[in-house]
Amino acid sequence: MHVIDSHTGGEPTRVILDGGPDLGSGPLAERARRLATDHRDAYRAIILEPRGQPAMVCALLVPPVDPDCVTGVIYFDAEAVLGMCGHGTIGLAATLFHLGRIGTGPQRIETPVGIVTVDVQDANTVTVTNIESRRIASDIPVEVEGFGTITGDLAYGGNWFFIVDPAPVPVTSGNIRQLTDVTIALREALKAAGIRGDDGGAIDHVIFHGPSDRPGIHSRNFVLCPDNAYDRSPCGTGSSARLACLAARGQLAEDTEIVQESVIGSSYRLSYRIASNGGVFPKITGQAHVMAESRLIFDPKDPFRGGIFL
């Protein structure tokens, strides 16, 4: 299995070029479901320690249905197959550029939730135009055991997010452990309360926003992912959901650019175009760097061949 590892604002992406599970043909959403249900052990072996690393997202390349797309891709983390992944798409574009498969300029990429476009500016800088993103509910109070009532918005950006602003815990790198504990408890409370997306999807990502101490930054975020890791980048699908919330609140005008910072200080430039039925089309510009080209070995004699899962 050949893979290329990159990071986008500190968040790792492993692009699987060949040797992945055979998912057959058909719509990408169906192939993603097959990956989730029939190949869970196989995909987790690629991403779990010791072969993978915490916070990693894998990008499994598959043939697209739409021949105008440069590739199809299915993203997954150690816990779940994702609808879309913004940092992963920036990493994927930088990887395809590194391989000479694409040059600068626009390209279409097919994902299980729809077609996104990437505009490659140089070897590292990529703008993603995401699928339509939308807020479906605002100011939902949730009772979180040990932490009281936490209020947030429910929004979709290719994955489902519960977005809290202002955060009940200061969003600083020194608070990552506490931020992780509170957001996990909040995600569990959302699940227990039966709060889901309007397509029945689980709310498996949580975002806390707080102020940044750097000039020109709109806010700093902490993003909890399904595998309980926090996103080192500002999270592309989370930033998309956030843009939908800012637009719905009238707090950000169309085509106005803001800078979103992550809890470790990496950043994306964000803006949106209004969609015809109430949502927004987010634009996310970030930087990725290729780190390694490897061949993964799955030795039958290796007791941790399938990864460490506790």
Ligand code: PYC
């Ligand atoms: O950038 O969309 C994203 C993302 C999702 C999970 C981790 N990163």
